[in-house]
Amino acid sequence: DVKVTQSSRYLVKRTGEKVFLECVQDMDHENMFWYRQDPGLGLRLIYFSYDVKMKEKGDIPEGYSVSREKKERFSLILESASTNQTSMYLCASTAGGFYYGYTFGSGTRLTVV
Amino acid sequence: EDKVVQSPLSLVVHEGDTVTLNCSYEVTNFRSLLWYKQEKKAPTFLFMLTSSGIEKKSGRLSSILDKKELFSILNITATQTGDSAVYLCAVTGNQFYFGTGTSLTVIP
Numbered sequence: 001d002v003k004v005t006q007s008s009r010y011l012v013k014r015t016g017e018k019v020f021l022e023c024v025q026d027m028d029h030e031n032m033f034w035y036r037q038d039p040g041l042g043l044r045l046i047y048f049s050y051d052v053k054m055k056e057k058g059d060i061p062e063g064y065s066v067s068r069e070k071k072e073r074f075s076l077i078l079e080s081a082s083t084n085q086t087s088m089y090l091c092a093s094t095a096g097g098f099y100y101g102y103t104f105g106s107g108t109r110l111t112v113v
Numbered sequence: 114e115d116k117v118v119q120s121p122l123s124l125v126v127h128e129g130d131t132v133t134l135n136c137s138y139e140v141t142n143f144r145s146l147l148w149y150k151q152e153k154k155a156p157t158f159l160f161m162l163t164s165s166g167i168e169k170k171s172g173r174l175s176s177i178l179d180k181k182e183l184f185s186i187l188n189i190t191a192t193q194t195g196d197s198a199v200y201l202c203a204v205t206g207n208q209f210y211f212g213t214g215t216s217l218t219v220i221p
Contacts, residue, residue: 004155042201045208048163101145102209103158104157105147106155106191107154
């Protein structure tokens with residue numbers, strides 16, 4: 001079974017903290033993605049990566065950065081957490097093109113207080 | 114602008130009812146349409162559709178795609194409380210586009 005693992009299910013952080021969300025996949029997938037999911041807004045793409053050390057901005061990259069030093073790991077970084085970044089964060093991966101759809105991680109529910 | 118629109122946004126039905134969820138899209142370089150079920154955590158894959166008119170079935174769930182009219186439907190027959198979830202439609206083209214989802218609640 002393809003596995004996409006997100007390191008934390010629930011996180012509570014303070015405003016201004018630097019936050020790291022980790023995602024690891026075990027199927028040698030080239031492509032990895034970070035989304036946030038909010039009620040009424042659906043899934044919105046933050047960043048994605050096609051290869052090691054490669055990253056592309058998605059639809060809402062402001063306030064976030066990413067790191068992909070190894071193929072299996074894609075990290076999302078909130079440089080200075082704000083309350084409007086309280087959300088569910090989903091990591092996903094896929095091999096090759098988008099055609100085959102995603103495998104999702106279990107999600108991290110982040111609350112910034 | 115590429116987009117995926119799902120309807121209705123939410124739905125409440127009684128056990129045993131049949132429901133139809135809708136997904137329409139306008140996506141450049143369409144490749145596939147996917148349905149996911151999300152229950153409190155990550156979405157899980159249900160179906161991938163690439164050709165018009167071919168129904169995909171899995172138990173009480175079925176789905177079909179119309180590439181001429183640019184929509185898909187997801188049918189659930191004899192609904193059960195375990196079907197309560199958000200159902201996401203996604204379309205792959207140059208990128209991966211999600212609808213906002215349909216929230217289904219099945220009450221006993």
